[in-house]
Amino acid sequence: MVTGTGLVERAGELRELARRRAADAEEQRRLTPDVVAGVLGGGFARHFVPVGFGGVEGTFREFADAVAVVAEGCAAAAWCASVASSLARVAACLPVEGQADVWGGGADAFVVGSLSPLGKAVPAPGGWRVSGSWAYISGVDYSDWVVVCALLPDRTGARLFALPRGAYAVKDTWTGSGMRGTGSNTVIVDDVFVPESRSVDRQRLSDGHTVPIQAVNGLSCAPAALGAARGALRLWTRDTAQRLARGAGRVGGPGPALSTYEAVLTRSSGEIDAAALLLERAAHVADRGARITEAETARNVRDYALSTELLVAAVNRMFATAGTSGQSVENPLQRAWRDVNSIATHIALNFDPAAVLFASRPFALEAA
Known part of the structure; x- marks a missing residue:
């Protein structure tokens, strides 16, 4: 993981707090105040704020890594952390006088x-x-x-x-x-x-600002799904190991065979790793700023959607073999399953529009 401002390291602390408060957040349908304080104190709000107003003008790579870390504990907390960063970046498009209004009280305004x-x-x-x-x-x-x-x-x-x-x-x-x-x-x-x-x-967002909005829009969403899928893999592996220790997976016994669990682990972990690599490249491209080409923008949009499809497939496969205990409201695996599938419905992660954008240039060149 790339470090620079310390955001990723602080995200690790926030992950553990958010994990402990996740059930409360679900019940209350909003984050608990201490988690919000952790988001702001951890530096998410100031990450893209101009230096002149107390921000750090951090990288997209560090931002995406940090959001994914928080999501391993609670996808909702990670999502709100992403919002705090991403909307501050939008506010940085305002005239200087407007920026001074927003951050006159400090760069950690939510x-x-x-x-x-x-x-x-x-x-x-x-x-x-x-x-x-x-x-x-x-x-x-x-x-x-x-x-x-x-x-x-x-x-x-x-x-x-x-x-x-x-x-x-x-x-x-x-x-x-x-x-x-x-x-x-x-x-x-x-x-x-x-x-x-x-x-x-x-239009200022599309014309570039520091980077075209289309090239980075999905990066405000997909890393939360990545972290939640990683958290689901950890939970599923722990629970499955305990199930196998109790005799599951044996020939002639109830439930799936051992080979089924082995295949689920291998394929799902590979899909999660593949999604992470796609998002890593997208973030690296985003950090090039205004030098991003139209072809790179189209590829980023494709990769946000494709990585999310991989993460949904991985989590759904694990959940399908988690047994009845995996569906218990006491088991955070079912929350990760719901969260990843919910994130995947965001318009910025929709595959069909991404395909239209990505294929438009090659098909147009071939038809010329």
Whole structure:
């Protein structure tokens, strides 16, 4: 693992805390306050914040490694840690005056949000008036700021807007079967004035900022699935070893044969390793910044989706041979199974759009 800011090492400490609090987070449908404090104290929020505002401008490789480490203990905690980093990187697109507002109280401000253009914005003297609702805003109960996206009149474009806590309401709507601890509730903004300095054209994200958003979007999601799958492998191996010690796997006995367990271990661990290698390369490419080519962007998008498919296959295979005990609510394996399958539904990890993007250039060249 790449180290630089110490984020990965601190993530190891957060992993153990998050593991102990995972059941509580599930029950409460949001992280516990001490885990949120660990996310912020561990440096996730400041990881992509400009140095001039107290951040460290860290690498994508270190970020992805750290998120995966936390997810070995609790995927929901890792997801919110990823949000804290990723949305701060989005906020860094704001004009300098807006950045000063967001990080005036320190670089560990917890920024959450949505890039989906689900709101409406109309010009007003000195800025904009914004309204709308945005669902699935992970970590919002603990947020200091939210960045939301709204359409301009006559759908002439879309802009991002940063609002401080108090300028938006939170509606408790999160009831997902997986990633229950993320507290992904709904943000509601009712005709709030946002100054021009806290707004930016959404196209800025695609045009590059420091790196095109499409080249890194999946990297905010897939590492959490990777860590959760690694955690599932550890749990499955431990439980299976105990099952074998009690006589499972014997010829003529109940349940799968020993060879079945051996095949599951070998194939699933290989798929997890393969996914990790794909994400490692994607993060390395992301760290090249604005020098990323269109072909590399398409490959990154493909690899986010493909690595997630590998992780889902690995976890599903393990869970299918975990027996009835694996489905017990007391067994964290079932949580990892639900979490990985839930993460895989994120739009940034959808394989078909990735395939369209990846195949468009080669097929276009062949047809020319």
